[in-house]
Amino acid sequence: MHKMKVIQNKMRLLFFIGSLRAGGKERRLVELLTYLQEKGCYDILILLTSNYIHYESFHSLGINCQVLPKMWKRNDPTVVYQFYKYCKAFKPDLVHSWGQMQSFYTLPTIALEGIPLINSQITSAPPKINIFSISYVLDRLIFKISTVILSNSKAGLKVFSPPMHKSKVIYNGLNFKRFKGLANVWETKKRYGISTPYSVVMVASVSPHKDYNMFLRIARHVTAVRSDITFIAAGAYFKNDPTYHFILEATEDNPNIIFKGDINDVESLVNACDIGMLLSPNGEGISNAILEYMALGKPVIASNKGGTPEIIEHGRGGYLVQDYDEVETIASYVTELIDNVEKRNAFGEVNRKMIFENFSVERMGKSFEQVYQYALSNNLDVLRDTLIDTIDREAIKQ
Structure with missing residues (x-):
């Protein structure tokens, strides 16, 4: 039995996403942040590349949120340096990215500083992907450097085919309080x-x-x-x-x-x-x-x-x-x-x-916490055991 490293101090988590506009992955991140903030054992910084926040509940969380202004409309390389500066100042234990370009922007910092990258860019499952596209090549590079690749569906892992030994499915979680008092x-x-x-x-x-x-x-x-x-x-x-x-x-x-x-x-x-x-x-x-x-x-x-x-x-x-x-x-x-x-x-x-x-937010949140702990444990055997092998065991029983 492998022993997991115990994290004594507050874990410092840096989240990086394009914006918090109305959307599935954005809602999912807000639900996760709400769960983590209520735990009281995390220092959190969220970085955006667009100052658009749809979810009013996010403002009540009191989480430090900064915008990295883009000089170009798309694929702005200046974001790489801005991200690096925030990492040097915040000194995160983990970086958790939520998008292909956001994951790509982190790579120089991840390589230089040796920070584990939790990658949640897989949020879709298209019928097929073009293996000759620039997007596909970017994915291969990002997946190689990521510590853990997360998908919110088994179909997503099948389509994008990241390295299975460091991949995991975590299904969405809902805060059931949202459905009361409608x-x-x-x-x-x-x-x-x-x-x-x-x-x-x-x-x-x-x-x-x-x-x-x-x-x-x-x-x-x-x-x-x-x-x-x-x-x-x-x-x-x-x-x-x-x-x-x-x-x-x-x-x-x-x-x-x-x-x-x-x-x-x-x-x-x-x-x-x-x-x-x-x-x-x-x-x-x-x-x-x-x-x-x-x-x-x-x-x-x-x-x-x-x-x-x-x-x-x-x-x-x-x-x-x-x-x-x-x-x-x-x-x-x-x-x-x-x-x-x-x-x-x-x-x-x-x-x-x-x-x-x-699909409770508690179940989702605990799964993310488990991944964070294992990524910091530096125990590759434990990390491997808790990722791909759990996909079938966690399959939903209809």
């Missing part, structure tokens, strides 16, 4: 302009990774024959994004198709709806939006890609849709669940149970 359902519907008895929600940022085109096609198909169902979407967007303007045009002449952009009370909106949908043909890791649908007892209709099949079983907690499925097929899933209240409630209860048994 706004009244009818008041929420009124606030968001939902005037129908039933509604379908998609929480997704406007990006090439989310299929808003298909969502709108389904919405138009259903609302053409059903006046009792509203389709509502919410998510971050950029004003100059052509997809955003396409969404606006598609929703302006149909009161039962609504887009609300970036909102602060996602939980209340989801709670007021009957079905959660997420169409992401490029593959999610484990989607926070889907976890929130499930925690609130909603059946899910989602793309059968990435890590989603790890948490949703087709025909049990919802329906997994294929690339070849027609609009009519997916629309029929919607109307079936709306019309069959017993099935809708049964699917929702399966999902709620899954989340509360397997």
Whole structure:
């Protein structure tokens, strides 16, 4: 039995992420920071490359947060030196990066200072990756220097194929306090302009990774024959994004198709709806939006890609849709669940149970703490044993 090194003083953790805009990995990091801050045994510094913070709860944590201003819009090499200066001043025990470029920016400092790098850049699981791309080459370099590579899905590890001896899956964790004391359902519907008895929600940022085109096609198909169902979407967007303007045009002449952009009370909106949908043909890791649908007892209709099949079983907690499925097929899933209240409630209860048994923030936080401790132990045998070998043992029992 290997003995783990005991850390006597507060562990100094430096987190590096692009921003805290509304998004899955950003929400996940805020949940982790909340957990770690409540433990009281960590000194934490968070570095951003963009001064955008969507999550109001982050400000209440009292964590030192600094922005590394970028001189160039993308891939700014000056960030490397700025990061180095903060590391020299803060003297972290560990650096925890949350993004490919953020991980890349850390490499000179990691190499010079010998600081362990915990790498959480794998948050998606696309159907395939281009092994001849610059991105792929960057990944190989980053993975080689990282002490531990973390993914939030088994599918993500399979696609990106980092060195298995230092890789681990840590599933997302939810703070269940977020789902208590939500706004009244009818008041929420009124606030968001939902005037129908039933509604379908998609929480997704406007990006090439989310299929808003298909969502709108389904919405138009259903609302053409059903006046009792509203389709509502919410998510971050950029004003100059052509997809955003396409969404606006598609929703302006149909009161039962609504887009609300970036909102602060996602939980209340989801709670007021009957079905959660997420169409992401490029593959999610484990989607926070889907976890929130499930925690609130909603059946899910989602793309059968990435890590989603790890948490949703087709025909049990919802329906997994294929690339070849027609609009009519997916629309029929919607109307079936709306019309069959017993099935809708049964699917929702399966999902709620899954989340509360397997996806607590405490479970996620303890897993991260374990990785931090092992990374500092300098015991490679222990590190290896606690990483890849645990993936199958931690598989969720449906």
